[in-house]
């Protein structure tokens with residue numbers, strides 16, 4: 001099945017193919033942020049609290065690392081080979097943070113590593129001073145690992161995360177955005193997959209004032225398989241934006257994108273823009289992207305835009321789906337008709353909806369914490 | 384012994400063309416242990432009756448009453464009706480993503496009983512009921528009705544009937560979309576639940592086929608929003624032979 005869909009051209013933003021977007025490590029190459037640019041069209045620049053102003057100082061919060069034996073955390077300079085090896089900034093904030101701290105945090109998962117215990121990096125903010133952070137996750141050949149990057153506390157943070165999945169590796173990376181209500185976080189996450197690498201990337205955004213996560217996938221060799229998952233829950237006044245991008249430049253690679261969001265309260269705003277580019281060389285590509293949003297109250301807004309740009313006809317499959325809607329009355333009726341009170345029925349539906357993603361994390365304490373947060377948000381205002 | 388009384392029930396729905404009356408004075412009384420079959424042509428209002436008993440918000444009662452052991456059912460919310468002992472096996476069961484069958488069943492059972500079921504007995508009850516309905520045990524891990532075939536959805540409805548043990552069960556076309564083997568399994572499930580719980584059943588169907596497996600005590604012919612004729616099992620046989628023409632054209 002082949003379908004060619006391109007939705008770049010609607011609204012205010014000028015037509016720009018994803019393949020033509022500017023990449024640079026130099027902030028001077030990016031103009032001041034403006035809504036006329038497609039990638040910033042939904043965000044009020046003041047919300048960034050200065051992350052776009054210029055080259056940023058280092059993040060002043062706390063960073064802690066725990067991991068099973070074999071995995072290591074190192075801090076190295078930006079002259080290190082790994083720096084910039086998985087990607088190049090594609091927006092002004094990412095460039096403002098690029099190399100700005102003069103050092104990078106490397107999580108090293110050696111070849112043939114295997115553990116069911118996760119590698120954890122806890123990033124805990126402590127102030128509203130704008131800062132930059134750079135993290136590199138490197139998984140060696142045949143490594144099998146789960147990495148959790150857990151963002152908490154109060155921060156105004158511009159972050160670049162490079163994720164390098166070696167040949168034949170199986171890597172799961174979970175990025176949790178669980179900030180205080182006034183925090184700002186712009187996180188560019190660059191994934192590079194080696195031959196036959198299988199990567200599951202899960203972004204869960206539950207807390208912050210403004211959070212923007214842009215996972216970008218590049219394939220260094222054929223056979224890569226990526227699963228990009230996301231769950232977010234925005235309440236009154238919060239702006240959560242997720243822009244996954246999969247750049248199919250190699251043959252016989254797969255990508256699957258599934259993001260689910262719930263919104264409740266006045267001016268809760270979520271944005272999902274899913275770009276998939278299938279280049280000429282990427283024969284045998286199989287890709288599907290999906291975004292679903294559940295609007296729990298009036299006054300919330302979910303923007304959802306899937307884009308598929310296809311330069312070759314020799315593909316296995318490409319498709320997308322996007323839907324935003326209210327509670328399904330029939331679902332509530334069904335649950336209530338089995339004796340479940342309305343409030344519990346609503347909670348069950350929302351929890352179930354987001355759980356489809358959260359349960360993929362498979363790290364018990366993180367899942368429990370996120371479920372409890374979702375539960376608390378629901379208890380606060382669904383009635 | 385319980386009694387469900389439907390008296391002079393009039394029901395409307397809002398349509399694009401305005402308010403439409405669908406039920407026009409339904410009278411029906413069901414007692415514990417009785418099985419009533421309601422048969423009628425497409426669009427005669429059978430599902431409307433079923434949904435109205437369960438309390439679906441789409442339907443507005445303009446006249447009449449529904450009493451369960453003298454209690455005013457129409458004053459109850461959907462979940463209160465279920466907790467009072469009414470059960471509707473739906474014609475089109477709804478999918479609920481991310482909610483597993485086991486979580487759903489436990490939540491429903493807890494709500495109906497007012498307390499969580501004893502875990503070991505509960506797991507055993509589910510296992511036995513599923514085996515009887517020839518459902519694979521992996522079903523409990525799946526999300527409610529998601530990706531279920533038509534027949535699997537119907538079995539899942541009857542599984543709930545067996546586990547939730549209502550006073551009255553309304554079965555809306557539980558027979559449709561089932562092949563003969565599945566029909567047998569599902570009918571056995573209904574009979575088993577009926578024997579053990581002793582509920583009164585309102586069996587809605589187009590066809591007499593299911594009545595070979597679930598024997599009705601009373602048959603009601605439903606046409607244009609009301610009961611046009613009532614009788615015993617022999618009435619079903621006559622309908623089988625003659626169809627509804629006699630009533631529709633009357």
Ligand SMILES: Nc1ncnc2c1ncn2[C@@H]1O[C@H](COP(=O)(O)OP(=O)(O)OP(=O)(O)O)[C@@H](O)[C@H]1O
Pocket residue numbers: 396397398403405423424425426427428429430431432441589
């Ligand atoms: N929500 C609704 N909006 C508009 N019309 C409705 C609605 N619900 C029912 N109706 C109409 O009411 C009539 C009765 O519908 P109902 O579903 O109760 O019939 P039924 O006897 O169950 O039919 P079937 O045998 O096809 O299941 C039909 O004409 C139907 O189109």
Ligand SMILES: [Mg+2]
Pocket residue numbers: 429430431474555556
């Ligand atoms: Mg019907």
